[in-house]
Amino acid sequence: MNEISKETGIPTTTIRYWEKVGLLTIPRDNENKYRILNQNHIRQIRVIHALKSSSYVYTYSLNGIKEIIRELNVGDIDKIRKISTDY
Numbered sequence: 001m002n003e004i005s006k007e008t009g010i011p012t013t014t015i016r017y018w019e020k021v022g023l024l025t026i027p028r029d030n031e032n033k034y035r036i037l038n039q040n041h042i043r044q045i046r047v048i049h050a051l052k053s054s055s056y057v058y059t060y061s062l063n064g065i066k067e068i069i070r071e072l073n074v075g076d077i078d079k080i081r082k083i084s085t086d087y
Helices: 002-008 012-020 039-053 062-071 077-086
Strands: none
Touching: 002 012, 002 039, 012 039, 039 062
16 A cells, blocks of 8 residues: 555555445455555546545535446546646
């Protein structure tokens, strides 16, 4: 998780909180229980951060952000770019 924090600039405590409140679903390794993150999770973390940091932050409650994330295909780079420029 520290590597993801360094790559995204988001503190590990924030990423854990987002996981706890349901913004992220991160699987864990069955043996050591470490989180298994991939590039889609990194994109999701960046999108959540962009939405939370936007000037529309009051428009997007945690539930609003959950809805956007649920509908968003994190592999759809064009849509992510649109969201980041719109908000």
